[in-house]
Amino acid sequence: MPELPEVETLVRELRPQLVRRSLTTVRLHHRDVVRGVSATHLLRVLEGNRVRAVQRRAKHVVITLTSGDRLVIQLRMTGSLLVHGRALDAERRRHVVLEAAIGRGRWFVFRDVRRLGTLQLLDEQAWAAYTARIGPEPLDAGFDLNAFVQCMSGTRQAVKKALMDQRRLGGVGNIYANEALFRARIDPSRPADRIDRRAWRRLFREVRAVLREGISAGGTTVRDYRTSTGATGSYQHVLRVYGRPGEPCVRCRTALVTTHAIDGRATTFCWRCQGVDVR
DNA sequence: ACGAGGTCCTGCGAGC
DNA sequence: TGCTCGCAGGACCTCG
Numbered sequence: 001m002p003e004l005p006e007v008e009t010l011v012r013e014l015r016p017q018l019v020r021r022s023l024t025t026v027r028l029h030h031r032d033v034v035r036g037v038s039a040t041h042l043l044r045v046l047e048g049n050r051v052r053a054v055q056r057r058a059k060h061v062v063i064t065l066t067s068g069d070r071l072v073i074q075l076r077m078t079g080s081l082l083v084h085g086r087a088l089d090a091e092r093r094r095h096v097v098l099e100a101a102i103g104r105g106r107w108f109v110f111r112d113v114r115r116l117g118t119l120q121l122l123d124e125q126a127w128a129a130y131t132a133r134i135g136p137e138p139l140d141a142g143f144d145l146n147a148f149v150q151c152m153s154g155t156r157q158a159v160k161k162a163l164m165d166q167r168r169l170g171g172v173g174n175i176y177a178n179e180a181l182f183r184a185r186i187d188p189s190r191p192a193d194r195i196d197r198r199a200w201r202r203l204f205r206e207v208r209a210v211l212r213e214g215i216s217a218g219g220t221t222v223r224d225y226r227t228s229t230g231a232t233g234s235y236q237h238v239l240r241v242y243g244r245p246g247e248p249c250v251r252c253r254t255a256l257v258t259t260h261a262i263d264g265r266a267t268t269f270c271w272r273c274q275g276v277d278v279r
Numbered sequence: 280a281c282g283a284g285g286t287c288c289t290g291c292g293a294g295c
Numbered sequence: 296t297g298c299t300c301g302c303a304g305g306a307c308c309t310c311g
Contacts, residue, residue, distance in 0.1 A: 095289085
């Protein structure tokens with residue numbers, strides 16, 4: 001579910017609520033989401049630990065604790081994070097994976113309906129190895145066109161698949177990949193090694209633009225995504241192609257098309273604007 | 280090195 | 296109304 005803008009929105013909201021708070025009572029309701037360490041170990045480390053920092057890396061929420069360990073939360077398709085002060089209703093309680101009391105009667109909660117999300121606990125060294133395997137941050141100040149071309153090129157993979165490959169570039173998922181490719185007028189199925197410099201420049205600009213706009217809008221709510229306060233994002237109202245198959249292209253009015261030919265994920269595009277060979 | 284396809288899960292809407 | 300089927304913001308794996 002959440003891609004870079006959604007995770008950034010969550011992290012910005014959670015940071016002031018969690019930093020300097022101690023995790024007192026910690027409850028884990030589904031042990032199968034814990035990766036790398038035993039659930040028992042995870043609980044032992046979390047219990048009584050204090051939050052030093054709340055950050056985002058690509059689509060991951062990274063909660064650094066005063067012990068030096070990092071709780072890394074991957075939300076995947078349906079994961080959500082919230083802070084609440086009152087009891088959750090039955091429906092909200094239902095898919096709680098982890099909850100931790102953070103003082104003043106407030107709780108930090110990780111919910112995940114499909115439970116594809118994961119929890120990891122990484123020490124300094126493990127974190128260094130982990131983050132090194134993820135591609136650069138597209139919105140970092142030092143990330144320029146050359147860096148973008150370098151991480152994206154050199155493969156025959158479809159450019160959309162390369163864009164969503166977290167080892168190449170961090171944080172871009174299906175929604176923002178579709179939007180950026182449409183805005184850059186690039187055929188999503190085009191092999192990355194057949195994209196020219198001008199097209200890379202357009203894609204670089206549009207990837208960063210859609211991510212920034214997504215953050216400004218508080219993310220995209222297609223179905224499950226909610227911010228930490230339960231609010232919806234608003235970028236779904238701005239989407240030009242994602243979720244709009246059959247509707248007219250905003251540029252040329254041609255009916256948009258959806259295919260699942262690239263990595264089995266829904267790709268929606270305008271064959272005319274994006275120069276897709278439909279034969 | 281690449282693509283295809285299965286796997287982990289649950290919920291929802293379409294279609295019969 | 297009630298069933299089955301396919302699909303869903305992701306990422307990891309194996310196989311050919």
